[in-house]
Amino acid sequence: MAVQHFDVVVLGTGPSGGTVAKKSAKAGHRVAIVEAREFGGTCALRGCNPKKVFTNAGSLVNGVRSASGKLIAEANVEIDWSLLQSFKRTFTEPVVKESEASFREAGIATFHGAAKFTGSTHLEVGQEKLTADRILIATGAMPAPLEFSGSEHAILSDEFLDLSELPGELLFIGGGYVSMEFAHVVARTGRRVIVVERGKSVLSGFDPDLVAMLVEYSKSQGLEFHTDCEVNQIDKLSDGAFRVSLDNGDVMDVGLVVHGAGRVPNISSLNLGRADIDHDRDGIKVDKYMRSTSNPNVFATGDCAASDMPRLTPVANEEARIVSKNLQSGNLQAIPDYGPVAKVAFTTPSIASVGLSEEQAEKSSADVNVRFDDTSTWGSVRKLGTMVAGYKVIIDKESDLIVGAHLLGPASQETINLFALAMKHGLTATDMKSTLFAFPTFASDVRRML
DSSP, X not given: OOEEEEEEEEEOOSHHHHHHHHHHHHTTOOEEEEESSSTTHHHHHTSHHHHHHHHHHHHHHHHHHHHBTTTBSOOOOOOOHHHHHHHHHHHHHHHHHHHHHHHHHTTOEEEESOEEEEETTEEEETTEEEEEEXXXXXXXXXXXXOOSBTGGGSBOHHHHHTOSOOOSEEEEEXXXXXXXXXXXXXXXXXXXXXXXXSSSSSOTTSOHHHHHHHHHHHHHTTEEEXXXXXXXXXXXXXXXXXXXEETTSOEEEESEEEEOSOEEESOTTSOGGGGTOOEETTEEEBOTTSBBSSOTTEEEOGGGEEOSSOOOXXXXXXXXXXXXXXXXXXXXOOOOOOOSOOEEEOOSSOEEEEEOOHHHHHHSSSOEEEEEEEOTTSHHHHTTSSOOOEEEEEEETTTOBEEEEEEESTTHHHHHHHHHHHXXXXXXXXXXXXXXXXXXXXXXXXXXXX
């Protein structure tokens, strides 16, 4: 079969790969895009967007329960799983149908299959052979391998999102974003939910004081936590259930086990060695222009790039913006302008963070003021009924700049963006406190935090 040559070949159809492909085509380049699964990428089909539909359901049920007997009559509500799945598909199914068509309409050649490098600028996709002047690797992340007996019995997060029904008991391996977000949703269906985390606490990337508050609230909502231990075996029982054994001797029988124990760059099947592309466990090694440090014809973005940035969609989008500029320029000049990156775990309620942690701030040379409080008794929160909430804001005493902000509670996923904006543009705590936010709103609580 003849070799097909392109100016740009993009591996991956998520927000990062899709953006680069379409901008390159618009600039007049001959572009191809390759996808090993359904066109559309993880965020639209198996990640951010369908997940947010699920977590919205959990938040809605939680809000009604919190308001029961206060804002509304006594109410007993829970998630209807089949209805939730049907509604989720209204978001994902159009993507599958329309994504590939949108690339073709932009003049981009589309290829289905797993790409493998056969040289520095050569690829194979099934029986197809491709070459390119420039190649972008935007293949995202994949669940980290589980290395214990019976690990094949644990389903992945994308399989969880497509479950037609739920058993009575579910166990989540890992206490990070995936497990905690889904565990909070399942708890609002009335099922028993167990989270097993090998560390001393779940959600290790968030403020430990706020996490502790969230954990206590989560327990009151039916979640069970087993921390500082690991799953070392899963056995399938004759009745279809699973027996999960932990390394501390605990044994639990559950109807389903979900793998939420972290993700790794999805690059292991690309044959990167054939293209002289340096990489490690954090992904493809890139320079400040998002170009491979060892193969100047290759760029990488998002979860598969070792950029030392959080693996979040806004980061991937910023990197895609930069690669698009550099692919259209004879000289590489554009570099990412990340600024402070806000992160949110969409638990119920959400927990959010931007900037330095308290530990990081104390290790720095700066003299900081750490403001921390439980806000569950504040009027904005109490007006919802019963809810856990708190904040921790870290301010540099000399400059009055906010160097870290951490929120837990209703609307924390939105309010954290005010802190990110202030930190990005150098607004001081005094600047924020002097701003007359609309009242009563959660944003107006920011003044009280400062």
